[in-house]
Amino acid sequence: MSPAFEPIVGRYLNLNLLGRPHRLYVEEAGQGIPLLCLHTAGSDARQYRGLLKDPRVTDNYRVIAFDMPWHGKSSPPAGWQDEEYRLTSRDYVRMIVEVADALPLDKPVVMGCSIGGRIVLHLAHEHPERFRALIGLESAAHVAPYYDVSWLHRPDVHGGEVCAGVVSGLIAPTAPPAERWETLWHYMQGGPGVFKGDLYFYKVDGDIRDRVDLIDTKRCPLFLLTGEYDYSCTTEGTLDVARRTGAEAVIMKGLGHFPMSEDPERFVGYLLPVLGRIRAL
Amino acid sequence: MIERLAELVNADEKLVRRGRFVHTTFLIEVGDTGYLVRIVDGRIAAVTQGPFITPNYSFALRAPRDAWETFWQDLPPPGFNDLFALFKRGLLRIEGDLHPFMANLLYFKDVLASVRRAAPCQEAPR
Numbered sequence: 001m002s003p004a005f006e007p008i009v010g011r012y013l014n015l016n017l018l019g020r021p022h023r024l025y026v027e028e029a030g031q032g033i034p035l036l037c038l039h040t041a042g043s044d045a046r047q048y049r050g051l052l053k054d055p056r057v058t059d060n061y062r063v064i065a066f067d068m069p070w071h072g073k074s075s076p077p078a079g080w081q082d083e084e085y086r087l088t089s090r091d092y093v094r095m096i097v098e099v100a101d102a103l104p105l106d107k108p109v110v111m112g113c114s115i116g117g118r119i120v121l122h123l124a125h126e127h128p129e130r131f132r133a134l135i136g137l138e139s140a141a142h143v144a145p146y147y148d149v150s151w152l153h154r155p156d157v158h159g160g161e162v163c164a165g166v167v168s169g170l171i172a173p174t175a176p177p178a179e180r181w182e183t184l185w186h187y188m189q190g191g192p193g194v195f196k197g198d199l200y201f202y203k204v205d206g207d208i209r210d211r212v213d214l215i216d217t218k219r220c221p222l223f224l225l226t227g228e229y230d231y232s233c234t235t236e237g238t239l240d241v242a243r244r245t246g247a248e249a250v251i252m253k254g255l256g257h258f259p260m261s262e263d264p265e266r267f268v269g270y271l272l273p274v275l276g277r278i279r280a281l
Numbered sequence: 282m283i284e285r286l287a288e289l290v291n292a293d294e295k296l297v298r299r300g301r302f303v304h305t306t307f308l309i310e311v312g313d314t315g316y317l318v319r320i321v322d323g324r325i326a327a328v329t330q331g332p333f334i335t336p337n338y339s340f341a342l343r344a345p346r347d348a349w350e351t352f353w354q355d356l357p358p359p360g361f362n363d364l365f366a367l368f369k370r371g372l373l374r375i376e377g378d379l380h381p382f383m384a385n386l387l388y389f390k391d392v393l394a395s396v397r398r399a400a401p402c403q404e405a406p407r
Contacts, residue, residue: 146369157384165386169363173356228359231366235359 008052010073015102017069018091024099025073026066030058033132033279034108036100037065038116040138040258041087041202042163042195043186044072047113050179050264056272060279061109066099070194072186085197088205092119093126100130109278111135114233114257115198118206120222121241125211128220133278135271136224136247138257140237141209143202153193160188163195170257172229183261215245221281222247223274227255248274282353282399283309283316287325289395296395297323300388305381308338309393312346323388340377342393348372353396364390 010027017024027045029052037048045065051057052065067074070085096119100108109132112120117139124134151162164184171180187195215222224247226238235251242249252259252270259267290296300323309316315331317338344352344367351361360366367373375382382389 147365151379151383156380162383162386165383165390166365168387168390169365173362229362231360231363231369 006053007058008049012073013066013099013102015098017095017098020077022069022077023075024066024069026064026103027052028062028064029053030061030063032060032062034103034105035061035063035275036096036105036108036110037063037260038096038110038112038119039065039068039071040114040116041198042071042167042190043183043258043261044068044074044189046072046186047183047258047261049261051260051268051271054264054268056268057275061275064103064105064108068095070191070197076191085193086205087115087198087201089119089122089201089208092201092206093122096123097127097130107132109133109135111137112139113137113260115202115206117224117233118202118208121208121212121215122206124215124217124220124222124245125208128216131220133221133223133281135274136222136238136241137259138226138230138233138238139224139241140233141212141241142207143232143237145203149196149199149203152196152199159192159195160190163187163190167257170230170232171262172227172254172256174254175256175262179262179264183258186261212241212244215247217246221278223277224249225252225259225270225274226250227252227257227259229254229256232257250274282396283311284328284330285399286316286318286328286392286396289398290325290392293395296388296391299323299391300385303381303385303388305339306337307377307382307389308336308341308343310341310343311349314346325392338377340375340379340382342373342375344373352393353399355397364393 008027008029013024013026039045039047044067048065052063070076110120117136120134120136164187167187224238224242226235228251238249303320303323306317306319317329319327348367360370
């Protein structure tokens, strides 16, 4: 292989988020409609490496993916050592709006996966006027806890190994091994308690079942893409949101909970028609 | 198929290495049939089929036979591809002292999945 830089540019953005100074790592590539991408719980923006490198996407979209505070190369805020990290719906919505304003992005498309797929439902409900369209990957109104998340952060279990172990089965069995293990590596690199802190939003605070019916997809188009192998956000959960909101939903064959990371090539085949629809809006 | 667990796991050096700190005995129930699996340093030292009088094990994985058989297909359908998938569907019960299981989750998932390589069509004649 001859050495070659990828077309992705990564920079650190210093800004106030949630009223505190933050140093946020942001990657981007491409030009056109801004497409702000949100990673899953306990991982980071490397999950979008496939899209950021794909000219079929970047020819028409400025793809931007940032590591949330505490994740990837974004630092936790000063004083983190005395806090327990817990993501709430209110903070997550504010963070996305503040990042979009800081960059600044004019009516971006926001695409999020898992917790990101959930928060786009909150954005659709609270801020439909701010976004050109929203794309929820592995998106459902609620996921009930099905295992004890305290296993994810305790001194006698390796946090990285157990986080990867918990999510490994959410990847479709057909995913290419290199992409599967890259996806798991991101989980193995998460900071202590961060995945667990994100799951507070996913399984408790982010429950939006009582407001799904209030989402008006005429004010902001909503597209839902869910992998058939996802048993966390189930296909039934996605189809329920679609039925109640009028969002367009597609169940993706041969994909699981991390479509953009576990099998970018297969995923982009499902994403391109959605991106084409949004360009035509 | 579970009878070949020791052979399948112990032949997989990468899997044995991943479990090199595992030292425990756990119980698998396939329908009504129980198996005690003793692991020493990531290698399966013994698989003993029940019935047992006073079985001694750290944790137990219990599922109906047809759920295991679907899980052990070469390409399991959605909902059957992983222990946690079975667990979330309510088909698998995980009980007991879960510490060895959770601390070595990728290892135990692959130990159970290794039975997929013992599919009848690939089995050598005896």
